[in-house]
Amino acid sequence: MFVGCQFSLYPMTDRFVEVILSAVDGLKDRGDVRVETDDLSTLLVGSPRAVFGGIERCFLKAAAAPGHVVLNATFSRGCPGEPDDPICRPERPRAAGALLDVRGLPRSGCDVAAQFAVYPLGIEGYMDVIAREIDETKKAGVFARGKHFCTRLGGDASHVFAAMLNAFERAGERAGHLVLTATVSKGSPTESPSARERIGRGGNA
């Protein structure tokens, strides 16, 4: 099985190069993911936990700087035509304990707003898989509201990433090929409804 993610960090600052470089620094050193970067995104290949863990660490490093930073990520598992890769070894959610206890995880201290979508490919009953994963985010305490084409999440970054990893593991058992897209944001000037009303429709278009 081939598992990985294309992700990008967007620090909304003149210092964006420095913030990105310092965030992705060290990704390769752990040896649990394969890393390839170009000007559009960074590819991580590895087990779901290693990939989500690496991206969460990158995001938290970038989010430690003041200001507004956004992560965009597309996670994929089981894409036909991709090679088997021994580094990927997905955990099997059917095995007891493979899914994370989201509410019980330590908090990172970084509050985020996020939205995500899961796309189980090649199966007719994909909407049921999607509905179940949305429901699971409610149980995990990170659901904020439905939006057109995606689901809004909120809470501590560690809880939000863990809930999305669980969705990726669980839905991946129902569809051979699964894609999960995510946007995670910290420090938007329009984050609170009152601020949003003041700034109008701007914030982040």
Add this chain to the structure above:
Amino acid sequence: MFVGCQFSLYPMTDRFVEVILSAVDGLKDRGDVRVETDDLSTLLVGSPRAVFGGIERCFLKAAAAPGHVVLNATFSRGCPGEPDDPICRPERPRAAGALLDVRGLPRSGCDVAAQFAVYPLGIEGYMDVIAREIDETKKAGVFARGKHFCTRLGGDASHVFAAMLNAFERAGERAGHLVLTATVSKGSPTESPSARERIGRGGNA
């Protein structure tokens, strides 16, 4: 049919609020799309051409400022459970002339790097649909190279957006529910291979 897009602009500058506000200004005035914004993204609902056209205009306005700006967008058509909306009226690609002649379009003058993916949902033969759309980007002259999980495009912004709109229209005829994700970037400091070699793995993570 419900057709729309959640999109975000990421200007990598301290002045990001100003760049975003000026880019999205005027979206509502044309009356051909419905617009809803929160701190994570802006929703446009309308016909495929109106939605792609609105987002291309926003991106070009933001890209007129100096520096690095990125658009992330998730286009969707035919999602089950979304209401029919009379504003959507997709053009029918089967009708002669509905698809754009990408190579014949006027250039915007803005060169971009992009990557996109199409997800035809609920059908077994979805990989054939994807393969055909990748092939069509080659015919349109905007294909750059395959990447894991997506296809890299490059060229004038108007040609890249037109090729993606064609993919959205054409693949939408094969799958009742279609999602297309896109990243479009201008002004990355790692845009050229030589610059990328100098900066190493940074640029945009």
